[in-house]
Amino acid sequence: MSTQKFSSLTKMLSAFLFFLLSLPTFAQQATWIWYPGDYEVWLGNKMQxxxxxRGSFLPPFWKLDSHYNLMDFHKDFNLSSPEEVEIFVEGQYNVKIDGKAFAGxxxxxxxxxxxxxxxxxxFCQDRVPSIFVKGKTIVSDSTWLVTFEDKEWIDETGKASDQSGTTWLKAGSWNFNSPLTxxxxxxxxxKEQFAVKTERNAKSILVDFGKxxxxxxxxxxxxxxxxxTIYYGESKEEALSAEHCETLDNLxxxxxxxxxxxxxLTKAFxxxxxxxxxSxxxxxxxxxxxxxPVTERGNFKCSDDQINKIYDVAKYTFHLNTREFFIDxxxxxxxIWSGDAYQSYLMNYYLFFDAPTVKRTLLALRGKDPVTSHINTIMDYTFYWFLGIYDYYQHTGDKEFIKQLYPRMQTLMEYCLGRRNKNGMxxxxAGDWIFIDWAEGLSKKGEVSFEQLLLTRSLETMALCANIANDSQGAEKYKNIGSELKTKFFANYWNNEKHAFVHSQVDGKQTENVTRYANMxxxxxxxLDESKKQEIKNNVxxxxxxxxxTxxxxxxxxLEALCALGEQSYVLKEMKDYWGGMLNLGATSFWEEYNPxxxxxxxxxxxGREFGKSLCHAWGASPIYLLGKYYLGVKPLSPAYETYLIEPxxxxxxxxxGSVPxxxxxxxxxxxxxxxxxxxxxxxxxxLRFKSAIKPSCKQGIVKEISPKNYELTVEKGKEYMVEYETIK
Incomplete structure (x- = not known):
């Protein structure tokens, strides 16, 4: 490069640097912060x-924890000049700089x-102790450290301790970015909405909101x-039943x-x-x-109008049940039921990809130590909580959340391991609810195979999270227990004559019953290897x-298991029959249970109640997940979609x-x-992985044949590809 050109470039860079330095400095974003998990527990209590x-208060069946009342927040700053800082607090408080307190x-x-x-x-009892701090560079955010016990002490001279053994965590936050909220x-x-039909009688009004x-x-x-009196009904029959409708208001x-x-109070109707x-x-x-308010990022549309309708109603069902938390x-x-929430997390990743609601729900479900029962008192729901963390990490790659949650994962897992029987199962x-599913005559006695399977997966989750939290000893421990249990699972429950896993063991002996749960x-x-997969598909x-x-x-x-086996054509018909069956009966959202x-x-x-069934249940929205993961075929292969598969x-x-977020x-x-x-x-x-009856072509990339009639194409970030191929009939 010539000296003249170099000099000219230097002048340009200097001018650009001067321009950058002359730009005004904008304040960083301040937000309300609290002890992680406390606001979620408090808000969960309020909502649940x-x-x-019928006008009577009906609280949850399980123990509810509370937030910590006294909280200590701090952060270290290095300022080039003095800075004025505004302070907003929920509760009574004092403020110190370098240990010296301000008056008042x-x-x-x-x-x-x-x-x-x-x-x-x-200090605050009726709300969660929270702070909002705002200066030019000093702002409250998730980098502040918090504790509920500072463990300080002083000696006889009044000197404060210079170390306390306190565990400090990074502050929790959401999106409360104004001191006034x-x-x-x-x-x-x-938002206000209006009825689509009104019927008036002498002393009554019946209105239909259309859905x-x-x-x-x-x-x-x-x-x-x-x-x-206001009688609410998910159906017309319920609204007209003064004696048996589930919810009402008397004024x-x-x-x-x-x-x-x-x-x-809000109601469903x-x-x-x-x-x-x-008068x-x-x-x-x-x-x-x-x-x-959530943003729909995922979508799906196809050649089958009924499937399109099923997808749209599933979306609406899921919207209705996505609230402060994912509810049932x-x-x-x-x-907030953990089993219901687990499915909501999965549907969420294919529609909203709303990570904050997943985190709020996980935190609210876990609550506080000590652990005295399973989550929602249900054994399998405790294990779904662990599975939810595994999937959260796979989809978001959020290591910080895992690290902060890991101690609570440990104490919950130790509770589970402490409740194994002499066989390690x-x-x-007493106090354990083994739910599995609403199914007539389903035995919960003995060592149920489904519970051992869920615990095995939970232990694998623990090993993964232990490594993220730099607990190598814990990772080894959970890996070994999980491997041992997995071996027992195959040895104790697989039945060669039935070509399937049996439902349970009682007194060390296999029962005759085969159910779908553990198998799928x-x-x-x-x-499973390919042989066992086919045995289960055909025999179960x-x-x-x-x-x-039902x-x-x-x-x-x-249906997920069948999709994983490549049975999308069969599953499509099942979706049309099952969810389409509800639509044919006039459903405008999907139900808790449907028996044709x-x-x-x-x-x-x-x-045992005439209108006891929920006609809008989150777990009814599963076509969102199935169509996104197994028809569009998109799923992460490594955390945060650093690598991912597209297998339509x-x-x-x-x-x-469609699109997958x-x-x-x-x-x-x-x-x-x-x-x-x-x-x-x-x-x-x-x-991109697909089958083709002919050699496919793509101008934007190189298609590789990985086995006869099976092909792959690498999809780079932000790039579009068009592949011409022919499906195998």
């Missing part, structure tokens, strides 16, 4: 205690130049003196002037029947629809003599298109029997 049945409750402090430690100590004031969004929905009923122009009205009135007496009158009804159903139970003890999970856990999954599954909950896993043999209002009953399967469809960008696909168009995510490397 809103359930009512300062709203602003000035931090001198140099190295300093800012410390806030906060503290965490305790959080509320879901609402399953959730929110606050608003009575407009309410006037008079007397009693008013005493005494007002001269017309007034609008909004109910205090499609139909609302308002009945009143005396009471109501002009009209509307509702405030309550929802968590909007009518009941409106609680899980067997129900062993398939998508990838624990495709065998009508084996007790059928809940969407376990249909989720049954039932007739009419029989479909609404459960738990039409399964009898003529064409399909990743931590950075979406994988987009259009597939027909002759062409595949794929766009890579904004990071990571994908592998």
């Amino acid at each position: 205690n809103r359930r009512t049945e 409750y300062p709203k602003k402090i000035t931090v001198p130049a140099g190295k300093h430690r800012i410390n806030l100590k906060v 503290p965490p305790s004031k959080f509320a879901l969004a609402t 399953e929905t959730f929110g606050f009923i608003k009575l407009k122009g309410l006037k008079g003196k007397g009693n008013l 005493e009205i005494n007002q001269i002037q017309k007034k609008d009135s909004i109910m205090d 499609r139909y609302v029947n308002v009945v009143y007496d005396g 009471v009158s109501v002009d009209s009804l509307s509702m405030l629809y309550e929802y968590l 159903g909007i009518k009941r139970d409106r609680w 899980m067997e129900g003890l 999970f062993a398939i998508f856990f990838n624990y 999954l495709l065998n009508d003599k084996i007790q059928k599954i 809940t969407p909950y376990m249909r989720f896993y049954e 043999t039932k007739k009419g209002s029989e479909h609404y009953g459960m738990y 399967q039409l399964g009898g469809l003529k064409w399909m298109e 990743t931590p950075k960008g979406d994988v987009k696909l259009t597939v027909s029997d002759k062409k595949i168009t794929v766009s890579g995510a904004d990071s990571g490397t994908g592998t």
Whole structure:
């Protein structure tokens, strides 16, 4: 390069640097912070205690923990100049710089130049102790350290201890980025919606909102003196059943002037029947629809209109049950059940990819030490909690969350291991609920194979997370226990004559019963060789003599296992029959249970109650997951989609298109029997894998034949590829 050109380039770089230095310095983002997990526990308690049945309060069945009342926050700063800092706090507090306290409750402090430690100590019982600190460079965020016990002490001279053995964690936060919106004031969004049909009688109004929905009923122009009752119904029959509807509101009205009135508690409904007496009158009804604002990133569309309808209703079902946390159903139970939540995590990765709601739900479910029972008191739900952490890491690669959660994982796993029997197996003890599924006559006695399988996978999760947390001794321990249990599982439950795993052992002997549960999970856990997979497929999954599954909950896993075996064509028909069956009966969201043999209002009953069944249950939305993972065929091969697989399967469809979200960008696909168009995510490397009857071609990349009629194409980040091929008939 010539001296003149070099000089010119130097001047340009100097000018650019001067421009950068002259730009104004913007303040970093401040946010409300708290002890990690405490806000989630507090908010979970608040949400789960809103359930009512016919006006009576109905709390959860399990132990509820509380947040820590006294919290210590601190962070070290090195300032080039003095800085004024604003302070906002939920609770009573004091503020110190380098151990020296300010008088009173300062709203602003000035931090001198140099190295300093800012410390806030906060006490609050009715809310979570939280702080919001905002200066030019000093802001509250997840880099602050917190503890619920500082373990300080002083000697007889008044000198404070210079070390305390305290465990400090990085602060928790969400998206409360304004000092005027503290965490305790959080509320879901609402918008007014109106009925599609209204029927008036002399002393009643029946309204139909057109589809399953959730929110606050608003009575407009309410006037008079007397009693008013609102009967809510997911079905018309339920709203009209004054004696048996699950939820209602009773009001005493005494007002001269017309007034609008909004109910205090949210309810689930499609139909609302308002009945009143005396001189009471109501002009009209509307509702405030309550929802968590989330962005749909995943989508799916195909040549089959019924599948498209199933996908859309599944999305709506999942939206309704995605709230402060992932809940089971909007009518009941409106609680955080770990088994339900686990499926919601998986559906979430293919629709919203909303990591914060996954973390909130995991934290709320885990609660605090000491561990005195299984999560939700259900053995299998404890294991689903571990599986949820495994999948969270695979999809997000979030090591910091794993590191902070790991001590709570350890104490929960030690509780589980301490409840094994003399054979080293899980067997129900007093206080243990072994759920598995709602299935008539399903035995829970002895050592149930399904529970051993879930514990094995949970131990593998522990070994993985131990390595992330730099606990090599723990990793080795959990790996060894898991390997030993896996060996026992195959030795104790596989039956060569039945070509399947049996359901349980009682008194050291195999029972005769074969159920689908352990068999199908062993398939998508990838624990089996090809021979055993085929044996299970033919003798269990495709065998009508084996007790059928009637809940969407376990249909989720049954169809996943069949998809993992390449049975997409069969699964497509099952989706159309099962979820399509609910649509044919007028469902606008998917149910807790569907049995095609039932007739009419029989479909609404459960738990011995005429309208006990939830007609909007999160586990009914599983087509979101199945269509994203096993038809579009996108899944991570390494954490955070650094490498991922794209293995589209039409399964009898003529064409399909859609997108699957990743931590950075979406994988987009259009597939027909002759062409595949794929766009890579904004990071990571994908592998497109497909079969073709002819030699495929692609101008944008090199297609490699990995075995006869099986091909692969590397998909680079942000690039689009078009492959011409021909499906094998």
